Amino acid sequence: MSHTYNFAYLDEQSKKMIRRSVLKAMAIPGFQVPFGGREMPLPYGWGTGGIQLTASLLGKEDVLKVIDQGSDDTVNAVSIKDFFRKTAGIRITENTPEATLIQTRHRIPETPLKQGQIMVYQVPIPEPLQFIEPRRPETLKMHAFEEYGAMYVKLYEDISKHDRIVTAFDYPALVHGRYIMSPSPIPKFDNPKLHQSPAIHIFGAGREKRIYAVPPYTDVISLDFEDYPFELETWEESCAICGSGTSFLDEIITDDKGSRLFVCSDTEYCRKNGKKEA
Amino acid sequence: MYVAVKGGETAVKNSRKLVAKARRGSKNIPEIQAEQIENQLGLAVDRVMAEGALYDRKAAVHAIKQSQGDLVEAIFLVRAFRTTLKRFGNSRPVDTGKMKVLRRVSGAFKDIPGGQILGPTYDYTHRLIEFEDEPELLQSQGDPQGDTGGTPGEKNEHLTRVVAILIKQGLMNPGQEELIGEKIEDLTRQPLKIPASRSVRLQAMARGDEGFLLGSAYSLQRGFGLDRHPFLGELRVGFVEVMVTPPELGFDIKVGEIKVTECFMINRNNGTKEDAPGFENGYGLVFGQNERKAMSVSLLDRSLQNSEKDSDNKYPARSQEFILSHSDNVESSGFVQHLKLPHYVDFQSELISIRNLRKKHWKNRKKKDESHL
Secondary structure, eight states: OOOOOBTTBSOHHHHHHHHHHHHHHHHSTTOOEEOOOOOOSSOTTSSHHHHHHHHHHOOTTOEEEEEETTBSSSHHHHHHHHHHHHHHOOEEOSOGGGOSEEEEESOOOSSOOOTTOEEEEEOSOOOTTTTTOOOHHHHHHHHHTTOOHHHHHHHHHHHHHHSSOOOOBSOOEEETTTEEEOOOSOBGGGGGGGTTOSSEEEEEETTTTEEEEEOTTOOEEEOOBTTBOOOOOOOSSOOTTTOOSSSOEEEEEOSTTSOEEEEESOHHHHHHHHHHHO | OOOOOOOHHHHHHHHHHHHHHHHHOOTTSOOOOHHHHHHHSHHHHHHHHHHHTOOOHHHHHHHHHHTTTOHHHHHHHHHHHHTTSOOOOOOOOOOGGGOEEEEEEOSSOSSOTTOOBOOSOSTTSOOOOOOTTOHHHHHHTOOOOSOOSSSOOSBOSOOOOHHHHHHHTTSBOOOOGGGSSTTOOOTTTSOOOSSOOHHHHHHHHHTSOHHHHHHHHHHHHTTSSOSSOOEEEEEEEEEEEEEEOOTTTOSOEEEEEEEEEEEEEEEEEOOOSSSOOEEEEEEEEEESSOHHHHHHHHHHHHHHHHHHHOSOOOSGGGOHHHHHHHOOHHHHHHHHHGGGSOOHHHHHHHHHHHHHHHHHHHHHHHHHHHHHO
């Protein structure tokens, strides 16, 4: 059975539908827009929301970068790049400034983004209130009425129990003073990169069939309290390869005696930074 | 000294090669042919078409072969193919009353107009594995009499539906009209909204996972949502015609026949002050021959109808959201298995968070211990 697929896999009608949802999402920052999510040849939970966004946003001139856990070379990133290389035949890069579209899972690159770039996020659970209230009709109401008390109570409970907010990733943020948004499971370390970013950030949840966005130069404020301000992770170590003391570091176990070293999670940044220092 | 975090590309390439090899198995054994799957694994093909939500035997057959018989994987392949196909119109509603029946039974009535037709079923076989080295068992079965399935049967006349009899007697509300017409929503084009209309619920269940729906229906029967025994009004399996009316022609054209399983389940309703006592029906329609699924869908259809009215959805199988949001095996299989993907970054954040908590924990413990001294 021979069958030829359209440019970037999805048919043009589906792409148009997704782009319309993206426009709506851009117009209401942080609001989760339901969309007619399509089935993709990759499994749900592996980035189908992001892939659909990328497929509908890609043009022939685009340069695509795909990262997973900050790295260009992890298995899922390789597989997604492979998919678009095959179905769209576009240029793929690892160089962050060169990319016009960056699909990511769990990280925002260390290299500052610029105007004209689009970040596409793979989102497993788009609803920031999901674990406070799993019923969708209820959370819809909570968002509609800005009833975010329950979220603050949860953070407060953390403080009363642990003397700090323990949420480490997928840290909720208030978008332009209106909607609370899940930034997807990026470490909270990356949250500030969304605030007043010159790039477009679009979030796609394939299984839950929702799209939301942070347009350029939008306020994205991580939730906190005056007396318990939002804090970032810090490391005592610096990167064992490039020496960076400011990037997000992954811990690598080097033997079975518990020795470990720390390296940049963003491999592309690390390589460049290493060259600069050398 | 740097540890290998690179090398994903080669690993993926090798993995693909390995699975292709595993799929083919030993080269000393002839490769299984598509025709063999289509003819000898017909019920697997039916299931893949139903949950793949695409009536395309050829696609289902190749998907089964490609997935080494892992039907959920095959369903996924069919869905991914289906999603790329163009819509060129809607068919007319199929008339299951005019079904070419292979099989048709009712558990509620001993005899029904048109008769009970047992047809091809495993219901009355003895579940004894017929190992190839036991030819006697095979021979003792004798030759089957009449049609054994796979092709349209002979019964082509209009067989009255059992529920139609109850409706005629005023014992049951028709309640089917809402399901027929061009205005029905399409779950594959619009995201699921809760509460969902009945047509959307039936669509979701028609493509839902057989095992999940079966278990959920079973929970109803075990008292988790049903307080009395339901009855099988009618179960029929057969071929129905698919008719299309091209707008430029204005008359019906038969584009083909599809095999479906249709089920009506009857539940007693004691009535309220306003509503007279009577029966309610639960409905299920699935592609191919899949009776346990059609029956499960019918049971759930009825329990979800009631979930609209009463707030008593403390049982999972009475909650629309619980059933409809979790019945799709392409969604659930993907998300459960995504845990195989790397989560280094999030786990790193957890490590830091936990270490900080532990530091504080030990500090507090120390303080407490000291104050006891």
